[in-house]
Amino acid sequence: xxxxxxxxxxxxxxxxxxxxxxxxxxxxxxxxxxxxxxxxxxxxxxxxxxxxxxxxxxxxxxxxxxxxxxxxxxxxxxxxxxxxxxxxxxxxxxxxxxxxxxxxxxxxxxxxxxxxxxxxxxxxxxxxxxxxxxxxxxxxxxxxxxxxxxxxxxxxxxxxxxxxxxxxxxxxxxxxxxxxxxxxxxxxxxxxxxxxxxxxxxxx
Numbered sequence: 301x302x303x304x305x306x307x308x309x310x311x312x313x314x315x316x317x318x319x320x321x322x323x324x325x326x327x328x329x330x331x332x333x334x335x336x337x338x339x340x341x342x343x344x345x346x347x348x349x350x351x352x353x354x355x356x357x358x359x360x361x362x363x364x365x366x367x368x369x370x371x372x373x374x375x376x377x378x379x380x381x382x383x384x385x386x387x388x389x390x391x392x393x394x395x396x397x398x399x400x401x402x403x404x405x406x407x408x409x410x411x412x413x414x415x416x417x418x419x420x421x422x423x424x425x426x427x428x429x430x431x432x433x434x435x436x437x438x439x440x441x442x443x444x445x446x447x448x449x450x451x452x453x454x455x456x457x458x459x460x461x462x463x464x465x466x467x468x469x470x471x472x473x474x475x476x477x478x479x480x481x482x483x484x485x486x487x488x489x490x491x492x493x494x495x496x497x498x499x500x501x502x503x504x
Contacts, residue, residue: 302328302336305462307347310338313389314345318469323392324454325369328462329379330354337375339366370430377439378458385442385458387465392454395476399423400449406475408490410482414475415491415499417468423449447472 306326313319313326324344327337335355338344342351353364357380359372369375375388399406400423407420422441427434429450438456441448446468447457455472459465482488491499 302330302462303349303352306336306338306352307349309389309462309466310344310347312466313391313469314343316470316473318391318393318473319344320392320394325371325375325390326462327369327372327375327388329386334362335372335375335379337368337372339364339368340370342366342369371435373430373432374435374438374456377435378442378456381439381442382458384460385446386460387462388456388458389462389465389469390454390456391469393469393473393476395480396449396455396472397453398480399476400454401452403451406449406472408479408488409496410479410488410490411475412491412499413471415496416502417471418445418447421445421447421449421455421472423451426451426453429453 310326322341322343325338327335330336336352337355339351339353353366353368354362355368355372356362357376359376371390378388379385405420405423409415422445424437424441438448438450447455449455457465457469459468
């Protein structure tokens with residue numbers, strides 16, 4: 301069932317241009333408390349059962365004939381940092397990655413939904429992809445956030461299940477598209493502190 305979900309959401313991610321070509325990766329905590337993760341070099345839109353492998357929290361292959369994603373250590377460290385997170389999507393969405401390559405944290409609250417679910421999305425320092433340094437920096441930023449930008453790289457999002465994680469990613473994509481279009485129109489008007497506080501009060 302979890303593998304089927306990974307394949308299903310992989311197609312949705314690819315179909316919306318959230319992970320072009322073979323970029324990005326997806327993982328979920330398995331029923332036996334290991335990790336199901338997409339294989340290295342796999343394309344989100346063309347995933348098969350063979351493209352999803354099971355690893356343990358040491359990164360060792362438990363099931364599958366392919367190599368796990370090169371970003372497996374980042375997934376592992378986020379899961380260890382945040383036991384409430386059960387699914388992770390790493391995306392190279394061009395609109396979201398535009399913020400990452402500009403070195404910009406996403407922190408202008410222009411829509412109530414963004415204030416409610418994120419508040420802001422921090423950005424990590426630049427490290428070579430797939431390195432332990434990148435994995436550790438990103439995991440530390442996940443301490444109280446569900447999404448983190450990676451400088452000159454992309455975005456990684458976590459949630460309680462794959463559906464929630466996908467919706468988070470879709471919401472960030474919508475924010476970035478809206479923000480960039482507003483910039484083209486010449487003005488971005490953010491919500492004020494009082495308006496943001498009113499939204500925060502809805503959580504309680």
